[in-house]
Amino acid sequence: MLGAMQDWTMRVTHVIDHAAREAPDREIVTRWADGSETRTNWQGIRTDALKMAQALQALGLRKGDKVASLAMNHSRHLVSWYGVAGMGGVLHTVNPRLFDDQLEYIVNHAEDRVMVYDAAFQPIVDRMRDRWTTVEHYICFDSGEHTTSFEDWIAAQSGDFQWVAGSERDPCMICYTSGTTGNPKGVQYEHRSTVLHAMAGLQPAAFNFSASSVMLPVVPMFHAASWGLPYAGAMAGIKFVFSAVNDPAVLHDMMLKEGVTDSAGVPTVWLAHFQYCDANGIDLPPLKAATIGGSAAPKFMIERLMKNGTRVQHAWGMTETSPIGTVGGPTHDWENLSLEERVVKTMKQGRPIFGVELRTVDLDDNTKVLPRDGETSGALQIRGPWVVKRYFKAEEDAVTEGGWFDTGDVGVLHPDGTLQLTDRTKDVIKSGGEWISSVELENAAVGHPAVAEAACIGMFHPKWDERPVLFVVKKEGADCSDRDVIDYLADKVAKWWLPDAVEFVDDIPHTATGKISKKDLRDRFADYKLADG
Amino acid sequence: MLGAMQDWTMRVTHVIDHAAREAPDREIVTRWADGSETRTNWQGIRTDALKMAQALQALGLRKGDKVASLAMNHSRHLVSWYGVAGMGGVLHTVNPRLFDDQLEYIVNHAEDRVMVYDAAFQPIVDRMRDRWTTVEHYICFDSGEHTTSFEDWIAAQSGDFQWVAGSERDPCMICYTSGTTGNPKGVQYEHRSTVLHAMAGLQPAAFNFSASSVMLPVVPMFHAASWGLPYAGAMAGIKFVFSAVNDPAVLHDMMLKEGVTDSAGVPTVWLAHFQYCDANGIDLPPLKAATIGGSAAPKFMIERLMKNGTRVQHAWGMTETSPIGTVGGPTHDWENLSLEERVVKTMKQGRPIFGVELRTVDLDDNTKVLPRDGETSGALQIRGPWVVKRYFKAEEDAVTEGGWFDTGDVGVLHPDGTLQLTDRTKDVIKSGGEWISSVELENAAVGHPAVAEAACIGMFHPKWDERPVLFVVKKEGADCSDRDVIDYLADKVAKWWLPDAVEFVDDIPHTATGKISKKDLRDRFADYKLADG
Ligand SMILES: Nc1ncnc2c1ncn2[C@@H]1O[C@H](COP(=O)(O)OP(=O)(O)OP(=O)(O)O)[C@@H](O)[C@H]1O
Ligand SMILES: Nc1ncnc2c1ncn2[C@@H]1O[C@H](COP(=O)(O)OP(=O)(O)OP(=O)(O)O)[C@@H](O)[C@H]1O
Ligand SMILES: [Mg+2]
Ligand SMILES: [Mg+2]
CATH class of the missing domain: 3.40.50.12780 (ANL, N-terminal domain)
Structure with missing residues (x-):
């Protein structure tokens, strides 16, 4: 030495x-x-x-x-x-x-x-x-x-x-x-x-x-x-x-x-x-x-x-x-x-703290690394010393070449390093070949004074593949119509993102960690049909 | 795995x-x-x-x-x-x-x-x-x-x-x-x-x-x-x-x-x-x-x-x-x-940040670990991942058993973890078997409105072994006597710590890092004799 x-x-x-x-x-x-x-x-x-x-x-x-x-x-x-x-x-x-x-x-x-x-x-x-x-x-x-x-x-x-x-x-x-x-x-x-x-x-x-x-x-x-x-x-x-x-x-x-x-x-x-x-x-x-x-x-x-x-x-x-x-x-x-x-x-979700590193790749082709331009959204990957390499007792590593772990999230990286999460890979709504963020629709909707909770999922549509439907729980004692909600959203998201329907429900299913369970919501409304669907 | x-x-x-x-x-x-x-x-x-x-x-x-x-x-x-x-x-x-x-x-x-x-x-x-x-x-x-x-x-x-x-x-x-x-x-x-x-x-x-x-x-x-x-x-x-x-x-x-x-x-x-x-x-x-x-x-x-x-x-x-x-x-x-x-x-010098660990040991017997009682002062030791183990090209490690590095500093550890540095091992003044902190005397002295800089070293004393002498640089245009300085110190340190002499000098030597160089000061005053020494 x-x-x-x-x-x-x-x-x-x-x-x-x-x-x-x-x-x-x-x-x-x-x-x-x-x-x-x-x-x-x-x-x-x-x-x-x-x-x-x-x-x-x-x-x-x-x-x-x-x-x-x-x-x-x-x-x-x-x-x-x-x-x-x-x-x-x-x-x-x-x-x-x-x-x-x-x-x-x-x-x-x-x-x-x-x-x-x-x-x-x-x-x-x-x-x-x-x-x-x-x-x-x-x-x-x-x-x-x-x-x-x-x-x-x-x-x-x-x-x-x-x-x-x-x-x-x-x-x-x-x-x-x-x-x-x-x-x-x-x-x-x-x-x-x-x-x-x-x-x-x-x-x-x-x-x-x-x-x-x-x-x-x-x-x-x-x-x-x-x-x-x-x-x-x-x-x-x-x-x-x-x-x-x-x-x-x-x-x-x-x-x-x-x-x-x-x-x-x-x-x-x-x-x-x-x-x-x-x-x-x-x-x-x-x-x-x-x-x-x-x-x-x-x-x-x-x-x-x-x-x-x-x-x-x-x-x-x-x-x-x-x-x-x-x-x-x-x-x-x-x-x-x-x-x-x-x-x-x-x-937005902030910036990575020293130790971890993010990148986004194309949702359809994960070998294509996307630019950090604040616009292009893609599958979010992460690597670093406190990120999983292999799940317990798994037969193989959970990371791709280069050591990247795929988060299952969809996001946009901004030039200053900020992450903006737009959805989860499995919840993102694909309408006419373009992506709609279910999360952004939900977050905009809960700003309405009568809305207690909102969850958005994609429903089959013969022309557009999928169209967003918003499920809403009203606040106790408050009231609003589906039209009210759509009007409220009108200046908050792109026009073609506006839900095809707003459905009022008594409750929205949650996961064991207290998050909205889209999986359970999809199961519950498995037979749902859009009016023009 | x-x-x-x-x-x-x-x-x-x-x-x-x-x-x-x-x-x-x-x-x-x-x-x-x-x-x-x-x-x-x-x-x-x-x-x-x-x-x-x-x-x-x-x-x-x-x-x-x-x-x-x-x-x-x-x-x-x-x-x-x-x-x-x-x-x-x-x-x-x-x-x-x-x-x-x-x-x-x-x-x-x-x-x-x-x-x-x-x-x-x-x-x-x-x-x-x-x-x-x-x-x-x-x-x-x-x-x-x-x-x-x-x-x-x-x-x-x-x-x-x-x-x-x-x-x-x-x-x-x-x-x-x-x-x-x-x-x-x-x-x-x-x-x-x-x-x-x-x-x-x-x-x-x-x-x-x-x-x-x-x-x-x-x-x-x-x-x-x-x-x-x-x-x-x-x-x-x-x-x-x-x-x-x-x-x-x-x-x-x-x-x-x-x-x-x-x-x-x-x-x-x-x-x-x-x-x-x-x-x-x-x-x-x-x-x-x-x-x-x-x-x-x-x-x-x-x-x-x-x-x-x-x-x-x-x-x-x-x-x-x-x-x-x-x-x-x-x-x-x-x-x-x-x-x-x-x-x-x-x-005081604050608390160790996570990673490093301090202890004090007896100045005369470094196998004796001292209590963290806010009173007992001793040789300060440190260990941790960013502390030296061996100097470059050295033949042996610079640490003691247990991996402790001796800092050459003297300090007191308080029950809440605070370090109070009192001196350096080689600068501490030993008077009648007790330790006097040269640093505390200096820091008290620079509070005097006419004092620009002060340095204290121990001088040989036939009865007490060493007694403190304070070297003082006056502020430009300001004046004070040795009595003024002693009077000023009187309610700031223990009575028996008061310097035996205050000497006014034009400058105090500094090291390459801008600190007071006690070694050079001691060299400069090698022939100094206390009045009753
Ligand atoms: N600030 C955030 N904004 C948006 N989504 C977030 C945020 N923080 C976490 N998430 C979502 O939560 C996921 C992590 O969930 P977590 O690991 O805590 O729970 P889990 O047990 O894996 O359950 P699940 O993944 O099914 O929610 C992320 O992948 C992301 O989709
Ligand atoms: N906050 C402080 N209060 C008192 N003394 C301090 C403080 N910080 C550092 N010191 C002193 O400075 C010393 C460290 O000096 P440093 O390693 O920076 O320089 P160096 O090149 O080793 O020179 P030297 O040790 O000769 O001053 C410590 O051991 C301690 O004596
Ligand atoms: Mg998860
Ligand atoms: Mg040093």
């Missing part, structure tokens, strides 16, 4: 060690399902994680073994993120909203040996127990009514433990996609990818975490690593406020009481919060920053948050990308922009 | 690729030594770096070869940071303020094959040319008067080049310490350490870089990788404003004209700027953030910047740590603190 820097294996344990050492007293507050509250801190989380790692070893678990969690957001769930990784294990965060068949498939596929779960999900455990063939031990986060309680379980350990060492390419977490088509697919996050993703997530252009941040993440810890917040937050030593229930009244109360500055969730979560405030005639919470992702953030949502003095971070990503790909926030010309200009900019 | 994330080699070329792709038009402005100005952008920097890499290969340079730069801050110097690394080479940033013997030693020790230099340093080149035995080619950044000009040299290339690939542990830069004792020592920064250091440097607790940042770094590109700013800035796609001269009038002018939001420099640089503003009866520039490091930031400096609305980031680090170790900025209780409390907090 002619001279070098120190060796340092990028392990997730460095993250919790850092938080416990540099921000030991910074609080982690939990509001539990039963209404009670507990407070711990980074030091406490680390101590409990050490005990949990010991307790797992005592059960016979070894490096590479998988532990499932079936839980909402709370401090004990957080302990398990670090405890399992610290034992060299892999945490499988199971989405409790999945169907039984999916729950069976993913737990068995992952070969989970231990399951830690919330008492609220006891019915799921009771129902699935016989079908989960690999699970040897059940631990309940809240109580010992039906099985060992988490607190008793770890209390039996001393916490005198050395984190299990290993390669930085070892997995530390596995998340499954929700499987809107076929079986869910497992994505293994590595120690290295997790640390890099969190380091990138800290930056001002992304979560902008500093010591003074107080974050209440509404995005669940069981989906896409909760956008990496529990890792990035630990790196910056922020205060976390968790709520095990997603009731807006509870969230609102916690936000005010605990001085919450930052929150993150999918659009429907923000929508529910708006509705709660409106119904009670109260102001939105005084948040400094709101991250919206998982689906496109509609215009009125961005505008309302900005008017509230809240910075909006519009993030795009997916389970396969750990999940942060792009984040939209203030651009360098921000101070010279009007509110309207800021809102319109933020409606 | 059971499923994994993508492979991604952490190379510095990803940084410039990212900047050129995601912030192609963000400007890089240079104010040259002759008063002229040029403007390029990240896209332009990358194109020129590709050409430079080609031009180096055309000269016969290969992977691992070293290229020296002898230059101030400007866009062409920046090009060479990425061009050399992109060719697989190692850039050796030479400090032009070193003595000839040191210049000879380091260039030959590094075995630099090419030297790129500013016309302003032509005298150094002329003087040293025969002594630099390994340098085969000289390229001048500004003109072709004496040798090939940089612009002509790279203009001969097409820029159609693929970055040279390699391991992430390959070196990409080498910096030498200024060698206040013995020969300078070379520290090799690796691609990996550089990327990690820059990712960490982006965060709100450190440089807080976002798309809207406009940074004028006064810290030279020839010292300690300019604190990593050229890398972190590229990751965030910030605008850079460089000045090839450090005249405060020029810096001030550029700051106002280019909308500079951030600057960084050692305390003397900030002091010179204050004096310029005072002499001309003008306000400080409206900076959002000022990073001060390299020496302790004195109280009045922090206070004045804060009153100006500027956030102060007080950074500690060294060539051996890439260099960022800790940064002091807003803590989580910031909003509840008075200005005075904020100033006092910021005088």
Whole structure:
């Protein structure tokens, strides 16, 4: 060696060690399902994680073994993120909203040996127990009514433990996609990818975490690593406020009481919060920053948050990308922009953070790379250290030559690097050889004062192949006609994009992650016929 | 493989690729030594770096070869940071303020094959040319008067080049310490350490870089990788404003004209700027953030910047740590603190950013790890991925068991992780078996309205071993007596710390990096005797 820097294996344990050492007293507050509250801190989380790692070893678990969690957001769930990784294990965060068949498939596929779960999900455990063939031990986060309680379980350990060492390419977490088509697919996050993703997530252009941040993440810890917040937050030593229930009244109360500055969730979560405030005639919470992702953030949502003095971070990503790909926030010309200009900019999905790289290719010929001209839309591909190469147990890589992963999304890249997502490959509507963005139609429609939710799908048309039909749920007590909606859209989208029909429905189906399920909507209206179709 | 994330080699070329792709038009402005100005952008920097890499290969340079730069801050110097690394080479940033013997030693020790230099340093080149035995080619950044000009040299290339690939542990830069004792020592920064250091440097607790940042770094590109700013800035796609001269009038002018939001420099640089503003009866520039490091930031400096609305980031680090170790900025209780409390907090050196770890050990027994109690001071040690393991060409590692590097600094660690630097191991004054901090005495003394600069060293004392003597340079036109200074210090430090004598001098010697040179001061006063000594 002619001279070098120190060796340092990028392990997730460095993250919790850092938080416990540099921000030991910074609080982690939990509001539990039963209404009670507990407070711990980074030091406490680390101590409990050490005990949990010991307790797992005592059960016979070894490096590479998988532990499932079936839980909402709370401090004990957080302990398990670090405890399992610290034992060299892999945490499988199971989405409790999945169907039984999916729950069976993913737990068995992952070969989970231990399951830690919330008492609220006891019915799921009771129902699935016989079908989960690999699970040897059940631990309940809240109580010992039906099985060992988490607190008793770890209390039996001393916490005198050395984190299990290993390669930085070892997995530390596995998340499954929700499987809107076929079986869910497992994505293994590595120690290295997790640390890099969190380091990138800290930056001002992304979560902008500093010591003074107080974050209440509404995005669940069981989906896409909760956008990496529990890792990035630990790196910056922020205060976390968790709520095990997603009731807006509870969230609102916690936000005010605990001085919450930052929150993150999918659009429907923000929508529910708006509705709660409106119904009670109260102001939105005084948040400094709101991250919206998982689906496109509609215009009125961005505008309302900005008017509230809240910075909006519009993030795009997916389970396969750990999940942060792009984040939209203030651009360098921000101070010279009007509110309207800021809102319109933020409606796009932002720019890739250092580490990941995007490109678009032709929808019909994926060897043709498209220009970043702000106009041409194509299939969105991504590559980088926190992007999946191969799904868990898959026979082959999920990437093309050059290491690109196809996202299944359709978008436009702008010359300044901004991504504008227009649709999903499978939802885009092809009319007369041209593409119509179902997402843009939906987002325009929800701006109408009487529209609560809207979903657009393509329906067969003998002349145009497909034409858009818009399904609308009206706001409670509000009314409007199909003509009203079409008129409203008229100056917002191209004329030939206007839906051929507007259908009013009582509800729109959602996926396990709270997004509109076009697949279910298509199934429900399989026999639908256009008037001129 | 059971499923994994993508492979991604952490190379510095990803940084410039990212900047050129995601912030192609963000400007890089240079104010040259002759008063002229040029403007390029990240896209332009990358194109020129590709050409430079080609031009180096055309000269016969290969992977691992070293290229020296002898230059101030400007866009062409920046090009060479990425061009050399992109060719697989190692850039050796030479400090032009070193003595000839040191210049000879380091260039030959590094075995630099090419030297790129500013016309302003032509005298150094002329003087040293025969002594630099390994340098085969000289390229001048500004003109072709004496040798090939940089612009002509790279203009001969097409820029159609693929970055040279390699391991992430390959070196990409080498910096030498200024060698206040013995020969300078070379520290090799690796691609990996550089990327990690820059990712960490982006965060709100450190440089807080976002798309809207406009940074004028006064810290030279020839010292300690300019604190990593050229890398972190590229990751965030910030605008850079460089000045090839450090005249405060020029810096001030550029700051106002280019909308500079951030600057960084050692305390003397900030002091010179204050004096310029005072002499001309003008306000400080409206900076959002000022990073001060390299020496302790004195109280009045922090206070004045804060009153100006500027956030102060007080950074500690060294060539051996890439260099960022800790940064002091807003803590989580910031909003509840008075200005005075904020100033006092910021005088400490801040907290380690994720990646590095600190501890203190007993000054007399370095196997004894000291508590983080905010009181016990000891020898400061550091470890992490961007901390040196072995100096270039050294026979053995520079770290102790457990991988700790001894910084040569003395400090106190507080329970909340804050580092308070009290002195250097070799400057600390031992009086009657107790330690006195020379730095604290100096920093208190410069608060006196008549004191321009102060340096404190220990002088032999028959009873106490050593007693502090304070050397003071008075401000132009100001006057004070030794009694005045002692009286002023009386309520600022412990009584037994008060200097035994205050000596007024015309100047205090400085090192090549602009810091007080205690070694030279001690040499100058080698025959000094205390009155009762
Ligand atoms: N900001 C955004 N704007 C628009 N769409 C988004 C945004 N963020 C995420 N998405 C959509 O969500 C997808 C990622 O979904 P995610 O991985 O979180 O869930 P999943 O379990 O794979 O379920 P599904 O893909 O079926 O929604 C993206 O591919 C994209 O289509
Ligand atoms: N914020 C700070 N407060 C006090 N001292 C600092 C601070 N930052 C850096 N220093 C001092 O500067 C040293 C690092 O110096 P650096 O590596 O930049 O230069 P060098 O070439 O090694 O020269 P020298 O070590 O002789 O000053 C640290 O070890 C510490 O003593
Ligand atoms: Mg998906
Ligand atoms: Mg040094």
